[in-house]
Every structure is written in C-alpha cells, then in structure tokens.
Amino acid sequence: MRIGHGYDVHALAEERPLIIGGVNIPHIKGLLGHSDADVLVHAVIDALLGAAGLGDIGGHFPDSNAKYKNADSLKLLAEVRELTKGYQISNIDATVIAQEPKLSPYREQMSKNIAEVLEIAPDLVNIKFKTEENLGFTGAKQGIAAHAVTLLIQRLRPLQY
Secondary structure: OEEEEEEEEEEEEOOOOEEEOOEEEOOOOEEOOOOOOOHHHHHHHHHHHHHHOOOOHHHHOOOOOHHHOOOOHHHHHHHHHHHOOOEEEEEEEEEEEOOOOOOHHHHHHHHHHHHHHHOOOHHHEEEEEEOOOOOHHHHOOOEEEEEEEEEEEEOOOOOOO
16 A cells, blocks of 8 residues: 655636636636646645655646646646556545635535546545635635645556566
8 A cells, every 4th residue: 555645735816717626616816827726636646646656746747848838637637547557546535725715515526527537436535625714825815725645555466576
C-alpha cells in the first residue's frame, strides 16, 4: 500500500471561471492559474503522483508549457490515471478550503467527475468543504485551497531478481 498527499492553492481573480472538481460554479470570481486552476483536481493529481512515487503536477504539466494553457484539469487527471495503471485506488479523501461560495451543493457532481475519470466508484471519492472562519487568505476570500490524500494498492507483479 502507498499513501500520497496533495495540496494546491490558487488566488481568486476577476473574469475567470470558478471550476472545482470539474464543476463550473457560478461566482463573481474564478481561480487564477495557467490551466483551469481546478484546485481540487490538482490536489488529487498530486496525491496520486506522490503515492506512486512519480513526482508532482508541476513536473508532469509545467506552467511553462503553452500546451497546458487553460487546460481542462480532468484531462490532466486522465493522463495521471494512465501513469498510475499499476495501482488500484483504494480511496481518495479531499478537503476544499473556501470562505465562499458554498460548495456543498456540488459535492456529488465533483465526486462523480473525479471517479469517472479515474474509473472508480464515486463512493471512493470523499470530498469535504471547510471555511477558515474569516482567517488567513482563504478566509479573506483571496483564494481557495485543497488537500487530498489517497491510498493506492500496488497490483501484483512478478518478482524481479
């Protein structure tokens, strides 16, 4: 078994869509980033890559590469699924930290989106939402952050001598 942790954060900005967990959420601001800045999916990607010992999101999808400009993070997650085919995903547990907007109405769709891309059951993707009680940059509505943890189980393979 291998455990991975992922973290991501993006600033809130005018004239950007707010995409979290592959859901376009109506809000006056969106997340600033080279790709679609989906903090939840980015944290999940980092958790999966970390558990598999494959580095991090920046190493695989650098913001210096124009190919990833405005990229759909769910498509990046699909690429990570291929990189981690030697593992079975036991579960994913994630927390999105945002003072606003209220995200719980979108939880089920976020879990479904991530599960569908990873080809796992939606009940293996648990997503929680927290505010910062008006503390820190997320509490001041300057940005949104996410953490994710995953447990991977290595598929059986022949011993190498």
